Amino acid sequence: VGVLDRLRVPIVQAPLAGGPSTVELAAAVCGAGALGFLAAGMRTPEELAEEIAALRAATDADFGVNLFVPAPAPGDPAEVSRYARQLRDAGAEPGEPRFEDDAWKGKVEVVLAERPPVVSFTFGCPPADVIRAMHEAGSEAWVTVTSPEEAERAREAGADALVAQGIEAGGHRGAFSEDSGGDFGLLALLALLGGPDSPVALVATGGISTPATVAAVIAAGARAAQVGTAFMRCPEAGTKAVHRDALADPAPTAVTRAFTGRRARGIRNRFMDEHPDAPTAYPELLHVTAPLRARAAREGDAGGLNLWAGQGHELSREAPAAEVVAWLAERLGA
Numbered sequence: 001v002g003v004l005d006r007l008r009v010p011i012v013q014a015p016l017a018g019g020p021s022t023v024e025l026a027a028a029v030c031g032a033g034a035l036g037f038l039a040a041g042m043r044t045p046e047e048l049a050e051e052i053a054a055l056r057a058a059t060d061a062d063f064g065v066n067l068f069v070p071a072p073a074p075g076d077p078a079e080v081s082r083y084a085r086q087l088r089d090a091g092a093e094p095g096e097p098r099f100e101d102d103a104w105k106g107k108v109e110v111v112l113a114e115r116p117p118v119v120s121f122t123f124g125c126p127p128a129d130v131i132r133a134m135h136e137a138g139s140e141a142w143v144t145v146t147s148p149e150e151a152e153r154a155r156e157a158g159a160d161a162l163v164a165q166g167i168e169a170g171g172h173r174g175a176f177s178e179d180s181g182g183d184f185g186l187l188a189l190l191a192l193l194g195g196p197d198s199p200v201a202l203v204a205t206g207g208i209s210t211p212a213t214v215a216a217v218i219a220a221g222a223r224a225a226q227v228g229t230a231f232m233r234c235p236e237a238g239t240k241a242v243h244r245d246a247l248a249d250p251a252p253t254a255v256t257r258a259f260t261g262r263r264a265r266g267i268r269n270r271f272m273d274e275h276p277d278a279p280t281a282y283p284e285l286l287h288v289t290a291p292l293r294a295r296a297a298r299e300g301d302a303g304g305l306n307l308w309a310g311q312g313h314e315l316s317r318e319a320p321a322a323e324v325v326a327w328l329a330e331r332l333g334a
């Protein structure tokens, strides 16, 4: 019997790195019978260990921890310099490009020691020996996939569940590389992965924003719906004020590399439009644009900030996380 079998409500709070994810949000979701997640991305191993301890103090329920799988190689340094120069020429003060692995080894050690019930991975498939180590520690290993090919690799590596991410999803694409994937819509992807006959449990994610769409992905064969944007206006979330306000209003979203060098969906804004040609270089560009993003946040400039959002963002509610869970589960039989 796995974590998905034990969940009272088949809803997973998506890990939301970069601010929105908090211990309070995960704890509230767990308290409502769904699966809360901690986002380890862009945190130090020490911070992650502290957050796990704080969440354990707040709840006895199952929870997950999400890790970024590091990129195998840096982007083209000449392209990165060109991009930084372009920003400087436009009057900005870009940061230094830095290729790093988000403290991968340190965080793997933390989760092996802390043994959260679920460890999920995005941006790649961890090596089979890492998944084996998770299993020996007593954790399930879930892998985010965006195509049938990625799903095949994740199954071969020993994944316990696949987080099937449709192109509707807010934030970064979980694709194993910038050229893998295939921009599948969520329902098509669930079908291609076998739907209810999938050999490995499916967790659906991307644009799920209402009780009816939660019911739809369950009908399409998912064991749970992983919801991100719909939790970002909760008081427990750490979403910035400008970002919260932007989510509430109807506005088109688009996929861009302009902020981080990796494709991600956000509300279409000035910075995206000004930089349609950003190179593939994550996390170098994350560091290059960091001072610009910090300044935009300080000044409340929604045009200069990465306003990550799924396609259903305007349907998100400003309500406590427990209420959002109960609302999203409304159309599921008890």
Ligand SMILES: Cc1cc2nc3c(=O)[nH]c(=O)nc-3n(C[C@H](O)[C@H](O)[C@H](O)COP(=O)(O)O)c2cc1C
Residues within 6 Å of the ligand: 014, 015, 016, 017, 018, 020, 039, 040, 041, 066, 121, 122, 144, 165, 168, 169, 170, 171, 172, 174, 205, 206, 207, 208, 226, 227, 228, 229, 230, 308, 309, 310, 311, 312
């Ligand atoms: C602000 C933001 C941060 C995200 N951070 C992560 C993350 O750290 N790890 C991860 O696996 N997915 C991350 N995602 C993607 C979510 O897991 C999920 O696939 C997505 O939110 C689903 O689409 P929705 O936002 O329309 O619900 C993030 C999404 C957003 C909007």
